Amino acid sequence: MFDQLDVLPADPLLGLITLYNNDTNPKKVDLGVGVYRDEHGHTAIMQAIQKAEKIHMDKEDSKTYLGPIGVAGFVNGIKSLVLGESSQAVASGRVAGLQTPGGCGALRIGAELLKRIKGEVTVWASDPTWANHIPLISSAGLEIKSYPYFDAETGGIKFDAMDAKLAELGPNDILLLHGCCHNPTGADLSYEQWQQIAKRAAEQGFIPFVDIAYQGLGDGLEEDVKGVRYLSEHVEEMVIATSCSKNFGLYRERTGTLLVQTKSAENAHAIQTHVQDAARANYSMPPAYGGFLVDTVLQDPALRKEWEDELNSMAERVKSLRAGLLEKIQARDIDKDFSFIVEQKGMFSFLGISKEQVRKMREDYSIYMADSSRINVAGLNTECLDYVADALEAVLK
Ligand SMILES: Cc1ncc(COP(=O)(O)O)c(C=O)c1O
Structure with missing residues (x-):
């Protein structure tokens, strides 16, 4: 029965993770998968959640x-x-x-x-x-x-x-x-x-x-x-x-x-x-x-405040990365207007570059993003902004 089913094509974003993990370039940048990352590329457990875990563990007396x-x-x-x-x-x-x-x-x-x-x-x-x-x-x-x-x-x-x-x-x-x-x-x-x-x-x-x-x-x-x-x-x-x-x-x-x-x-x-x-x-x-x-x-009012503060600082980090990336792009010889980067909200932006340019970003510079040119802004960090802007300048030439 099961021999009737063929292998399905791999999920493109999951395929990107494998390519990224196998890439040995120390400058590689992962702008693919849509999870929040901190300045070190880590998706940490939020502090308020860690505290809630302890409170919950002490309280929970059944798994029914x-x-x-x-x-x-x-x-x-x-x-x-x-x-x-x-x-x-x-x-x-x-x-x-x-x-x-x-x-x-x-x-x-x-x-x-x-x-x-x-x-x-x-x-x-x-x-x-x-x-x-x-x-x-x-x-x-x-x-x-x-x-x-x-x-x-x-x-x-x-x-x-x-x-x-x-x-x-x-x-x-x-x-x-x-x-x-x-x-x-x-x-x-x-x-x-x-x-x-x-x-x-x-x-x-x-x-x-x-x-x-x-x-x-x-x-x-x-x-x-x-x-x-x-x-x-x-x-x-x-x-x-x-x-x-x-x-x-x-x-x-x-x-x-x-x-x-x-x-x-x-x-x-x-x-x-x-x-x-x-x-x-x-x-x-x-x-x-x-x-x-x-x-x-x-x-819990104290935990809630702590969560809100942390969430705000995550949102602020993404905003400042948006502003930082735009500044670096504008300082380069790039014709395309990228000012939409600071208008757009949340973790994602569409760079609006072609599939071919996305491929070049990946193959020549180890910068990974979805084929649609969607980037996860939270995947950037202050260190890599110049590198990403340089790569964009080169592939847009
Ligand atoms: C637009 C949108 N809706 C819904 C979800 C649902 O996510 P989850 O099932 O992980 O809660 C996501 C996650 O990436 C999303 O981007």
Whole structure:
């Protein structure tokens, strides 16, 4: 039976890791994989998380099952973090939710929920979007198409073209949005653009599905969710997938939530049973550990402050690397305007160079990035900025 299946092509980003690991050039730079790194290239455990681990270890006296909802306190904490302490939707019991194995688990259970509710729905994703959106959503049986988004000329958003496409959407459409720090482009919607999207969703009846995996890594914890909160206040129904992989550094603990805002507490109760049922049919229950840690951090004022400070300093580091790289580029003989690097938010930027130039960066200078020219800005450090700018100057000649 198994001889019927051929080997699948390797995941391009994972292939890049192997190439990078085998590269003996001491100057090599890894701008490929999307994890936060410190100045030494290390993805450290956050201090507040380390303290929460100790507190949790001392307290935990059982490993018995928790049920498909996961750690209930954690889910409530994330509702407040994303939708705000004073969210009316949350206060009135209109938001169903459960802990999921990472943001990926949330996207998948969200897609399964949409498949259950409506027959023929289409999910609209930005062009480009995070590569994993496509398999996560389409493997739940939903059709996925794209709307215009990134403007390669300016490094910003083609909002007029996007809005013209949104004008065609109706109640059988789902609009997949990145809550902040768009992956892979770093080009985020402005507050006014979020308002326009909310107006269209409310009038035309399409459902926003917000994927937010980088809250706090753009302009700050509150600032990064302004658009999402506006949507929540102005549309009745929406879906939100959150991830604690990046902003709590819990990558391997697989910690996320799926939140579903509905029209009434009664609807939310029904949806709660469905998302739990979908979880049960997939993986039964999420791993609890990450949920306990985040819950501990969010509930303890001192730990929460420590986490917020550390997260802010991570975001500041990325911003200063953006500014540093732009300064180095501008000091060189490079025609292309890279000023979008400081406009874009979060960990990623699209350099907008060709595949051939990406290959040269890798083969001639050991600087690794995705073929699309997406770079993980957090993979830079103050030491390598000159080297990267020199390499860019050479390959752009
Ligand atoms: C846009 C986006 N959504 C969701 C995720 C989900 O991540 P995880 O499943 O690791 O929590 C990621 C991770 O890279 C992402 O970039």
